[in-house]
Amino acid sequence: MDELRGIVMRAGSRWTDTGIPRVQMVRSEGCADQVYEPMLHLVLQGSKSLSIGEQNLRFDEARYFVVPVHVPATGEVQPDGAAPYLAVSLKLDPTIIASLMAEMHGAGTTPHPTGFAVSAATPELIDAWLRMMRLIDRPNEAPILAAMIEREILFRVLIGPQGDKLREVACADSRLAQVRPAIDWIRDNFAEPIHAEPLAGMVGMSVAAFYRHFKAVTSMAPIQYRKRLRLLKARRLLLFETHDVGKIAYAVGYESASQFSREYARMFGLPPGRDAARFKIALPAEDDVLLAAE
Numbered sequence: 489m490d491e492l493r494g495i496v497m498r499a500g501s502r503w504t505d506t507g508i509p510r511v512q513m514v515r516s517e518g519c520a521d522q523v524y525e526p527m528l529h530l531v532l533q534g535s536k537s538l539s540i541g542e543q544n545l546r547f548d549e550a551r552y553f554v555v556p557v558h559v560p561a562t563g564e565v566q567p568d569g570a571a572p573y574l575a576v577s578l579k580l581d582p583t584i585i586a587s588l589m590a591e592m593h594g595a596g597t598t599p600h601p602t603g604f605a606v607s608a609a610t611p612e613l614i615d616a617w618l619r620m621m622r623l624i625d626r627p628n629e630a631p632i633l634a635a636m637i638e639r640e641i642l643f644r645v646l647i648g649p650q651g652d653k654l655r656e657v658a659c660a661d662s663r664l665a666q667v668r669p670a671i672d673w674i675r676d677n678f679a680e681p682i683h684a685e686p687l688a689g690m691v692g693m694s695v696a697a698f699y700r701h702f703k704a705v706t707s708m709a710p711i712q713y714r715k716r717l718r719l720l721k722a723r724r725l726l727l728f729e730t731h732d733v734g735k736i737a738y739a740v741g742y743e744s745a746s747q748f749s750r751e752y753a754r755m756f757g758l759p760p761g762r763d764a765a766r767f768k769i770a771l772p773a774e775d776d777v778l779l780a781a782e
């Protein structure tokens with residue numbers, strides 16, 4: 489762990505590419521609001537608290553979690569005393585997971601996990617991550633070894649308590665696969681109105697089944713999912729653009745600026761203007777904010 493932390497101390501305050509496919513690292517303090525993409529996330533130092541739908545989670549060092557689908561989340565990271573928060577992530581490639589599952593006994597079962605969870609990283613998983621991160625300084629070896637180590641990392645997770653989360657990403661008949669077209673549509677059209685019947689029809693389900701499957705995958709209802717996407721996008725516009733609150737409200741799909749302000753304050757704890765002022769004073773540069781809302 490000490491060697492891993494030493495490598496990741498080179499990261500920036502936003503997710504930093506390592507030169508290794510799908511592998512990123514971060515050294516940060518403060519905000520953790522973002523739209524997470526499908527990924528495996530390992531905390532190396534400090535802690536992170538996240539709110540995903542109705543779930544409130546806390547991740548301490550040497551613990552990991554799997555995000556099988558794009559999901560909007562709010563929260564914060566906490567350093568370990570004077571030492572900053574450190575983490576690494578691996579973007580999930582369904583084809584690699586499916587190939588690995590095909591070689592494993594019993595990997596063809598249909599997963600039905602619900603919600604998100606935190607798990608302790610085993611020594612074997614940490615060791616594989618260390619060998620992966622060492623490749624940053626061995627660019628001639630990375631094209632050959634990175635793919636093998638990535639499969640080992642995924643294997644360690646597949647045989648652990650969050651294995652079903654990975655299987656959900658790769659299985660064609662999983663609940664995630666069934667509702668993914670609707671999730672993608674909402675992500676691409678979050679400023680548009682949502683109607684349950686067309687979304688359910690898009691994935692070939694009844695409205696009741698669609699809502700049930702959507703919430704099982706994302707921990708929130710479709711309308712709540714869209715609301716969080718809107719508010720994360722609005723916060724980014726407030727921090728990095730010069731538009732006023734009313735224009736931003738309409739840009740992200742709200743018809744009422746007052747409703748936007750109420751929902752913004754409910755999610756982030758302060759009205760839009762005061763929240764933006766607080767962050768602009770504390771974090772004058774864009775790179776100082778860990779915020780990746782799409």
